[in-house]
Amino acid sequence: MRCPHCRDENDKVVDTRSAEDGSVIRRRRECVKCGKRFTTHERLEDMPVKVVKKSGQIEDFSRDKILAGVCRATEKRPVQLDDLRDLVSGLERQITAGNRREINSRDIGEMVMRELRRLDEVAYVRFASVYREYQAVDEFIKEVSELHEPGHPDSDGFSG
Secondary structure, X not given: OOXXXXXXXXXXXXXXXXXXXXXXXXXXXXXXXXXXXXXXXXXXXXXOOEEEOOOOOEEEOOHHHXXXXXXXXXXXXXXXXXXXXXXXXXXXXXXXXXXXXXXXHHHXXXXXXXXHHHHOHHHHHHHHHHHOOOOOHHHHHHXXXXXXXXXXXXXXXXXX
């Protein structure tokens, strides 16, 4: 591992912990040359799941793209980064469970919205507005009014 401060390749591990429900190993390292510390995360590498985009283009699944999207949706909201990482890890587990090798981006978007709605309704509406490509204020109003309708697939049955 190369030190991000001095770029030397000689370091020692000073602490190791499990993270993200045991699916990641977090290592605290210290550079032997400059003495500065840094953190690395190790994750088991699986066969990549392919994502089929709306355009028909196919690309590798990227947890970083999902994390970036939910970070944008929760910007200036009272949501912790660790909660977003947990959300993305849960989605990644769902997506890679079974021996699924392909998934539609539409399905990923719906999964993200379902989880965001549970975490923060404002972030959910922000994400939905981009994901569903709202073109008018009426579409926002409809989405918000449906949030608390009994019988709505994402409704918890409570109002307010």
